[in-house]
Amino acid sequence: MTESELIKATTATVQLGDLPVDGYMMPNGEFRAGIAGASVLLGHGKDWFNRLASRSPNKLKALQDGGFTGRVQAVVIPREPGTRGASRAQTISLKDLTTLITVEALSGNKRAIALQAAFTLGGLDALFRDAFGMPQQSRDDRRRFFGMTYDEFLQVLADNRAELEALRLPGDDLYYPESKE
Numbered sequence: 001m002t003e004s005e006l007i008k009a010t011t012a013t014v015q016l017g018d019l020p021v022d023g024y025m026m027p028n029g030e031f032r033a034g035i036a037g038a039s040v041l042l043g044h045g046k047d048w049f050n051r052l053a054s055r056s057p058n059k060l061k062a063l064q065d066g067g068f069t070g071r072v073q074a075v076v077i078p079r080e081p082g083t084r085g086a087s088r089a090q091t092i093s094l095k096d097l098t099t100l101i102t103v104e105a106l107s108g109n110k111r112a113i114a115l116q117a118a119f120t121l122g123g124l125d126a127l128f129r130d131a132f133g134m135p136q137q138s139r140d141d142r143r144r145f146f147g148m149t150y151d152e153f154l155q156v157l158a159d160n161r162a163e164l165e166a167l168r169l170p171g172d173d174l175y176y177p178e179s180k181e
Contacts, residue, residue: 006074006075008078009025009032009076009089014033016041016150017143017150018143019115019147019150024089026075031094033092035050036090038097043109050090059103062107066102067095067099068099069095070092072092073091074089075090075091076088101115101116114157117153119146122145122146125137
């Protein structure tokens with residue numbers, strides 16, 4: 001596939017609390033996630049998603065049973081004017097990312113369980129605020145709320161302090177230094 005055949009996407013870092021994921025917006029407005037970042041988010045190496053079919057056929061089957069399409073869309077991110085070339089990325093739909101998180105949570109991945117719990121609590125909080133006519137949280141408050149919720153669930157799920165440290169992602173302490181106490 002040549003660069004001219006790739007879809008040009010806009011990119012942004014999506015902050016899930018203090019967990020960054022590469023986000024992409026397609027020309028039609030669809031949001032997608034980078035597969036390398038999604039793999040790291042779930043505690044795997046950047047190439048985990050690409051090796052799923054060959055190394056974990058049962059997991060791939062479980063994903064497909066959960067509605068996972070596996071449709072990877074290559075995108076190109078144009079560089080600033082005056083620079084050469086462009087970056088490329090492989091992306092999946094948000095629905096497929098949700099299925100990845102769900103299947104990983106069902107298989108016992110503690111990061112995925114904590115992510116799912118934080119998303120659920122954030123969604124419930126927003127719906128309850130709406131039902132009671134309360135203002136929604138600001139973007140910064142939502143990020144902080146998500147990060148604190150994620151961290152709380154990790155602490156509950158970890159069997160011991162060493163496991164908790166292994167579940168943390170790089171940079172966690174930069175945003176929530178009190179969680180190390």
